[in-house]
Amino acid sequence: MSAQQQGEAIIAIRGLRTGFGDTIIHDRLDLDVYRGEVLGIVGGSGTGKSVLLRTIIGLNRQLAGTIRLFGKDPETLDFAEKRAIERRWGVLFQNGALFSSLTVAQNIEVPMREHLALSEPLMDEIAAMKIAMVGLPPDAGAKYPSELSGGMRKRAGLARALALDPEIVFLDEPTAGLDPIGAAAFDALIQELRQALGLTVFMVTHDLDSLHAICDRIAVMAEKRVIVSGDMAAMLKFDHPWVRDYFHGPRGRAALSAKVTRQV
């Protein structure tokens, strides 16, 4: 992975400070995301993992600091340039955030309708392709989100995030609320898509198994910053009370041994 780490940083965050009212959530936060990597963001509750994700995709304004996306600072861009950048990423929210009044296929077509001028049959075809790509049965396209299980909704949300063939996808706790088998299958899906499409993945997660299975690099959030980032070996060595508890606690050990067993 070292080759990738020296590669192009498609997201570069410097000196980020965010907060609501008097509460400061991030302060002097630095983080890079390199092309082609799967980056896992971990941290205790309330350390601002989701807020960080929302700030990068522009749902939150930072109080200070810069975020460069694909080498550009969205703060300085006009509307058209911003839209051009937005086309290059996809976002999967925690519960999929599918539009409940639209079918899965229509949901996948929303970004295409908004950003591209395609004919209806072509959009239907692309939607069907994306549905197959995320491992949903073909009849899922005509269903409404309320008719799907949690895991299927996440897959459908991922299909929508991939609608415009993005370079980077943001995943907010993709395996939360899934049973262990579903979670492992989702991890495998992300791994597969990343290899097939050359995606960069920015993933907020709590799932130690996911971290072991698919993340190239892990960034730990604590004390309003990213206190350490690196691969799993670096995490296991890092000396900080929270990091040690997280990766060396009973669940951490179980996930680690599961990984070792898998490799054997």
Place this chain on the structure above:
Amino acid sequence: MPIVALISFLIGVVLAYQGATQLRQFGAEIFTVELVAISVLREIGILLTAIIIAGRSGSAFTAQIGSMKLNEEIDAMRTLALDPMEMLVVPRVLALIIALPMLGFIADMMGLFGGAVMCWIVLDITPGLYLQRLNEWVPLSHFWVGIIKAPFFALMIGLIGCYEGLQVEGSAESVGRLTTKSVVEAIFMVIVVDAVFSIYFAVIEF
């Protein structure tokens, strides 16, 4: 729609009955027709409709948009460069602006109909006479005074419903709280706007 129709019909009945009882003391029963027609057309028909719609559609707007907010659908829209204002608020408010005057018209008609039925039963004023009386003594301006207010009521109800929906945060409990708030505020604002119109029409003597 059936609720609006039924309630206005009943209000027409009640007004006619009350009017008849009171006016009979002065031997002025025949003015019951004017009493019913003017109060229904100018005020009650449209006001009742607006209050029912605030309870029915205003609350629905808040609940729908609120649950979309909870489900992060609104955030998803923003990331897809869709404007929630344009996608969610404008169509709902416009729909209400179109629908409320129509419902108000139905309410007016049903209110007059209820009045006619009661006049016939209690006062022996035949529907023919009732209509004739309406024609002669109740100018169309009363109808317009009522109906012109409908789009303004609709705007209030729609905007409040959507605004409160967008304020939802956190949990399902917040949806419930803001739905209640939206109905209360909408009804309050409808009555305030109605009062403002009353003063305005009184000043211009319309």
